[in-house]
Amino acid sequence: MELPPNNFKRALSERRHQLGLWCSLPGAYAAEAVAGSGFDWLLFDTEHSPGDPLTVLAQLQAVAPYPVSAVVRPASNDAVLIKRLLDFGAQTLLIPYVQNAEEAKAAVSAMRYPPGGIRGVSGVTRATRFGRVPNYGMRAEEELCLLVQIETQEALDNLESIASVEGVDGVFIGPADLAASLGHVGDPGHPKVKALIEEAIARIGACGKPAGILTPDNAFAARCIELGTLFTAVGVDAAMLVKATEALARQFVRA
Structure with a gap:
């Protein structure tokens, strides 16, 4: 049985x-409902959602038949959480709150087996097709993709050193926390925040790494793509559900 290809990683490299x-609703049913909507990737979040490794497992299983890539965000840059998600079959992880090169290196180490890293070894996991993928331990790294998230002024100050870490496949900008770090909590659309994001996209590109972002602002999303983001999330499932249901209710609620 072959090692499944990571189409997301290949697309970024090309x-x-x-x-x-962005999928913050933890259910597999909701994940499957959006899996065929035409997006290239879905982010399953366990940092700012009720999701956990077990709900992610169900989501990975639900979307597996669809032509969409799964990206998973652990709750933190934690080697145990990373190990569990990789064993469950996640191939692309987005690690939150990476502040410097040392933290980026720790994430890389957690993604790799010894001697290049510290990932624990188990031969019978969903990632190995329950032991059916030949030489999984030697080949896993080929199809694993590590994205690191910068979301503070400190991370921006260290951007080049973070992006230059070998084993980091992409750098993601988190506008909400970045805005808070800059004194504009709740206002990721502040002109200063947007200007720093635009500058960061260029800086990431200059390091030779793909840049990514989440923004529900369609105009700014288009601007980020124009500037060179290669993985751009343009909506959050829960927010879209809230807005659509409120809009529907307003059509029928009397003034």
């Missing part, structure tokens, strides 16, 4: 833009 949707 400089093909990947359009994404």
Whole structure:
């Protein structure tokens, strides 16, 4: 049985833009419902959602038959959480709150087996097709993709050193936390925040790494793509559900 290809990683390496949707609803049913909507990747979040490794497992299983890539965000840059998600079959991880090169290196180490890293070894996991993928331990790294998230002024100050870490496949900008770090909590659309994001996209590109972002602002999303983001999430499932249901209710609620 062959090692499944990581189409998301290959697209980034070929400089093909990947359009994404942020999935904060933890259910497999919701994940499957959006899996065929036309996005290139879905982000399954366990940092700012009720999701956990077990709900992610169900989501990975639900979307597996669809032509969409799964990206998973662990709750933190934690080697145990990373190990579990990789064993469950996640191939692309987005690690939150990476502040410097040392933290980026720790994430790389958690993604790799010894001697290049510290990932624990188990031969009978979903990632190995329950032991059916020949030489999984030697080949896993080929299809694993590590994205690191910068979301503070400190991370921006260290951007080049973070992006230059060998084993980091992409750098993702987190506008909400970045805005808070800059004194504009709740206002990721502040002109200063947007200007720093635009500058960061260029800086990431200059390091030779793909840049990514999440923004529900369609105009700014288009601007980021124009500037060179290669993986751009343009909506959050829960927010879209809230807005659509409120809009529907307003059509029928009397003033």
